[in-house]
Amino acid sequence: MEAQRKNPVAMIAINAVLILWLVYSVTPFLWTMLNSLKTPREANSRIPVFPFDPTGDNYAELWLNNVPDNLPVLGFILLLIIIGLIGVGLLAPRFPIPRVATYSGIVAVGGIVVLVIPSLVNTAEFYDYFINSVIVTVGTVVISITIGCLAGYGLARYRGIIGVVILFAALAFRALPRMAFVLPYYYLGQAVGLYDTHLLLILTLVAVNQPFTVWMLRSFFMDIPHEVEEAAMIDGCTRLQAFTRVIIPIMWPGIITTALFTLLLAYNEFLLARILMQSNWTLPVALSSYTGGEDASQLTLAAAGSVSITLPIVFVIIFFQKYLVKGLAFGAVKG
Amino acid sequence: MKRDQFTLFVAPSVIIMVLLMVLPLATAIILGFHRLTFTNINNPEFVGLQNYIEVLTDSRFWNAMGFTLIYTAVTVPLHIVLGLAVALLLDQVKYLRGFYIAGALLPFIVTPVVGTLMFRLTFERGGLYTYLLSELLDSRVNFFLDGTTVTFLVLFHGVWYITPFAMIVLFAGLQTLPKDPLEAAKVDGATWLQRMRHVILPHLRSLFLFIALISIMDAYRVFDSIFVLTKQNPIYGVETIMYYNYEVALSFQRLGKANAMSVLTVIGIFVVLIPFLYITYRQQTETT
Incomplete structure (x- = not known):
């Protein structure tokens, strides 16, 4: 249908509806992300507190028993390693060695990093x-x-x-x-x-x-x-x-x-x-x-946990959207 | 491919499926005839059909069954209609398409427990939707007041969660729509509604069947969202078959009765699915 001219008013209306749909789909994610950066008191307020001072306490409490002084440095190194591994993974088809070897290598390096972390921070x-x-x-x-x-x-x-x-x-x-x-x-x-x-x-x-x-x-x-x-x-x-x-x-x-x-x-x-x-x-x-009770302090922890668990999936959607859509649609094409 | 080669190729997969699906199913059938709790886990006592009778006369079982049927009857048609609408709109845009798809897929791809919890947080005391609705109605709103509001949340979440699936499948179907009949219909002066009814919908017919098949199967085993949205609190009286089955097994520790219930559920789902499976079977034997 690409040959025909589209009515610009109709296109604006269509995009507006799609944006509304997008907002409806992702509101819980954005709301939870905000909650994960609030104190329990702020998160539980009847009237949403906005703007607020974002705090990383929920994440720290969730992942660490005590916060080391050099956390920003370690976090930065970890981020570099993750970006490096993703880069290698995306370039795997261009390397002269079999892809299985590259992917196994990525999994091995990732595994080692995951196992080394507990010896560096508590x-x-x-x-x-x-x-x-x-x-x-x-x-x-x-x-x-x-x-x-x-x-x-x-x-x-x-x-x-x-x-x-x-x-x-x-x-x-x-x-x-x-x-x-x-x-x-x-x-x-x-x-x-x-x-x-x-x-x-x-x-x-x-x-x-x-x-x-x-x-x-x-x-x-x-x-x-x-x-x-x-x-x-x-x-x-x-x-x-x-x-x-x-x-x-x-x-x-x-x-x-x-x-x-x-x-x-x-x-x-x-x-x-x-x-x-x-x-x-x-x-x-x-x-x-964290999902059972009414304890307010649990809610922000649950929000931080939710965001932590969702991040890898957001990566998957960003990098592999083509494959995801193809996989979901495979019933469509095959009938 | 020769028969013995084929056997070697499929053997690992078939062995796993037999060992870990057929065997457990047989175990479930056998355990269903026994009185089994955690105290006598090593010597189950044979009680015949007693578990089955107990399940079939259990009002909570029928309540859960009724809720599962309501859940299926509401979410399956609603998500197909919404999914079709969004897919038709997506088909019209070229820019930002990937962006829209990524956002719209999120509720379906994310870990169900996590997605449900995030959904719930917007309806909590300090939640965004609670606040907006309170402002709109100018009175305090509590979504966890009683069974009615929680039922609403569970159904709303069901639609929110599953619509992206129908959307993406139907969107892919629209990409394979042959252009000629549509152009011909336009030249002949067919209205949008007529093109929809006579060209687009017939093309998507097998997909509606496919989506219905998958979503009925999934609606039948809803568990995670009940677990999170009811906060495991029985006062709401909102539970599905799967959730009640879990309660009987792990909270009441009646493993025999729970297995009997599983077996009944399996029989039930097959009665519902036989027509769908028959159509798929016919398609497969035709194409190969």
Whole structure:
């Protein structure tokens, strides 16, 4: 429809409505951000206090047991490292080494930084929950995508009826309420001694997420023509070699898209983590402990926690919007 | 691809799904026939159908079921209509499109517990919406007064949270709209309403089905938002099936009864979804 002239009045009206929609969508986020910078008294006032003196106390109380003198320096160094890692990640396709190596390197450096921080500053429990979230999220993404790629590829290339049966069964699993699995996990987990371990939560998340992962990766593999790996196999590759050396390198957009959704699922999961973890809380469970009572001082802490948990997701939306939209719309294009 | 190769490729995934989905489901069915609490967790006592009878005669269960149905009946149609409206508008703009999409997606992408809490903070005593409404009505407003206001908050949050999903799917659908029929309709002097009804909506039909399928599944298992918005306070009487199921399991510690309830929920969701699954199955067997 790009050829036709648009009525300028209509365009202004359309943009106005969209801006209203934007305001409606993000008001809770902005409001919480303001609250996280207020004192409990200011945040709880019936008439909003504005302007106010922003304070970082809520964040400090949430993340640290005591505030060191050189905090600004350390924070600045941390910020530089994060920006550096994001830069390397975005440039990964241009490096002459395989992308898997680059991404593994980023994860390794990030992991080391996360583990070194507690020895430099006295971190509070929230930091431990953050580490738990990182472990669970990374573990789930790695396992889920690895086995999901194998299955998705198999299902995309196999023509037998069993393939359809597996896909259909997976879709049925997708429909099941979490509660139907989580109580048996709770029961079985205690029986085999895995209750309250990262491993149980990771495996559970992998299983719960597998139907979605397999469906999505399969549809991406279906877009790759057969001729690609057939040519490689004529040149003497086995099927598995053709898969790892020829198919995977051109599958990156599909893998990144699926990995993003797996990441969000693992990072966002509340019910499973709440029931299967007794002490090793993840961030959503930790935050939920601030949501019960009417205690005003808890509200600003909860606001600071909410903003902290949301920041990585805002990063994801900014840097990976293209993949997110593609992933959400994949049902749209495939029908 | 040959059969044995296929088996090797899908084996890890299928084993995980069988081990961690079929097995737990079977366990849930078995445990549903037992009296099981934390005191006798190692030797459940077989009680036959007693748990099932107890669930089906439990008024709180039916109350939760009713609320889940209301939640589905309100949020599913409303979010599809709103999502369509925003998608149609987004389709008209070229500048700032990515900016609008990023902001509009936020409620859907953010951690549900966190998103719900942020939503709640705007309705708290010192919240922005509480203040604005108090000024408007010139009287004090309390959104956590009773079940009615909390129900309103839960439904409002449901729509706020899920609309971006319909929006983005329908927006993607509009990008694949073939131009020729639309141009032809315009040349023939079709009004906006006629083009909408005869060209655009039929093109999006399969997407409405897809969105409805996913959002019904999700509405059926709402948990996080109830947990946060009711502040785990039973006085509001606002709870979904999933939330009540959780209460029975962890607060009342009746694991057997909770498992029976899970099994009933699974049966219920399949009865609702059979038509949708059938259509998907037919589409898959047609295309492959």
